[in-house]
Amino acid sequence: MSQLFAIIFKYRVFLVFILLELVAAALIVNNNTYQRSVILSSSNTVVGGIYNTTSNIEQYFYLTEVNEDLLNENALLxxxxxxxQVAGVSDSIDTKNTLSPLFYGMSDTIAYDFIPARVINNSVYRSANYITLNKGRKDGIVEGMGIMTKDGVVGQVKSVSNHFATCYSLLHRDMAVSSELKKNGALCTVTWNTEDPTRASANYLPLHLDINVGDTITTSGFNTVYPEGVMLGVVTEAEKTPSERFWLVTIDVSVDFSKLHHVYVSKSLFRTEKDSLESMDEQ
Amino acid sequence: MGREIWLKQAGLFLIYLFIQVLFFRNLTFFEGNVMVFPYIAFLILLPFGAMNMSILIVGFCMGFVIDIFYDSIGIHTASCVFLAFTRTQIMKWTAPTGGYELSEVPTINQMGFGAFLVFVIPQIVLHHITLFMIEAGSMAFMPKAILRGVLSTLATLVIVLAIQYLFYGNVGRRRI
Structure with a gap:
């Protein structure tokens, strides 16, 4: 017995090394189950506070750019x-194709609310990129809400503290956005290929469809994360391979993730109702 | 004496941490293929006499805090613990005859330029390649991960050498 302790003592450094590596491995593997443990993410009070302070200083450097963006968006709106107003008078304009996604769902009743937020931390060049926002639970943000700008889809909220939110960027290997081909409504799923922050791929588009370079991919609105018709990107490559049952489609992501400053968090007002109804169907 | 060293190292820990997350985090070159992680210099440049066990635990803590800032929970932790473990081995292999002066910290002045590089480069390479390989997550991206690791090593090395010349430059006792 004492020999055993002697051996353990002799190799204690190696054993502690193995133990610590196992802890780290467990953290990596279970990363997604820690979604609610805000303390381990950048939305905890200390880290969020630090990022907020630095971003308060940094934001002065791109005020011009942000102003121009806002001006463009104002003009669009x-x-x-x-x-x-025209549509209200004559009922002849196809509003769905001309209106910004920010207005979608408003025709009958408001289905989405939008919470403006500022990006205080962002990364682009990793295979799992995250965004930190300066708004949190106290501003009405909860886990699972969508994030967008006027240009398109940005990501989805991962974990929320009182004042900050950590979000999956669209540039995250686990992100999958339910989307559709705008011209005919064919459903697909947009994922990021983890290589290039300006490219993503649209999966599961069946081969019988006609897909051309320049086609637009937007959100489908089938889940309650994003409204229908939020821009995802434009097709830059569409390839048929005999071995696959689906098109290999590469899209150019419409949002410039390296210049992300202000975003909207989309809050579905019918989320609970729709989700509970759909889970009833499954039973 | 002992307490002074602990306080100084605690101060250095915070300085390296904050410079990393506030400044070097935003520094990437060549479309993200080259990143700099000079915070590991804190672990590499701990005193020669630091106990192996405490280096492991300090490495774990450093990696863990960096992970929280980077939202990459576990990745930096794993590579820092690996670095802390390999540091002990590398110290054994690179030790001059008579061994290292245990009360000293590794500096260019004290070790000489060549010996310093021999001591520092393997540690940075191992840390960076581990980091990028775990981060890539799939075997398909391994060659790219290794390339990024090697390129980033050069960038980190430049910063580590710059720190040496800026703050440990005088042959005298000038320290930060």
Whole structure:
């Protein structure tokens, strides 16, 4: 017995090394089950606070850029209000194709609310990229909400603290967005290929469809994360391979993730109702 | 004496940590293929006399805190613990005759340029390649991960050498 202890003592450094590596491995493997443990993510009070402070300073350096963006968006929204007013008078305009996604669902009743937030931390070049926002539970953000800009889909909320939110970027190997081909509504799933922050792929588009370079891919609106019709990207490569049952489609991501400053968090007002109804169906 | 060293190392821990997450985190070159992680210099440049066990635990803590800032839970932890473990072995192999002066920290002045590189480069390479390989997550990306590891090693090495010349430059006792 004392020999055993002597051996353990002799190799204690190696044993502690193995133990610590196992702890690290467990953390990596179970990363997703820790979704709610905010303390281990950048949305905890200390880290979020530090990022918020640095981003408060940094934001002055791109004020011009942000202003121009806001101006463009304002112009777009003004145009849409005009269209709405016209549509209100004559009922002849196809509003669905001309309106910004921000307005979708508003025709009958408001289905989505949008919470503006500022990006205080962002990464682009890893295989699992995350975004930290300066809004949290106190501002009405909960896990699973979608994030977008006027250009398109940005990501999805992962974990929330009182004042901050950590989110999956669209550039995350586990992200999959339910989407559709805008011209005919064919369903597909957009995932990131983990190589290039400007490219993603649209999967499961069946071969009988006609797909051309330049086609637009938007969100399907089938889940309650994003409204219908939020831009994802434009097809840059579409390839048929005999061995596959689906098109190999590469899209150019519409959002420039390296210049992400302000975003909207989309809050579905019918999420609980729809999800509980759908889970009833499954039973 | 002992307490002074602990306080100084605790201060250095915080300095390396904050410089990494506030400044070097945002520094990437060549479309993200080259990143810099000079925070590991804290682990590499711990005193020669530091106990193997405490290096492992300090490495774990450093990696863990960095992971929280990077939202990459476990990845930096694993590679820092690996670095802490290999540091002990590398110290054995690179020790000059008569061994290292246990009360000293590794510096260029004290070791000489060549010996310093021999001591530092293998540790940075091992840490970076481990880091990028775990991060890549799939065998398909391994060659790219190794390439990124090697390129980033050069970038980190430049920063580590710059720190040496800036803050440990005088042959005298000038330290930060």
């Amino acid at each position: 003004r145009k849409q209000i005009e269209l709405y």
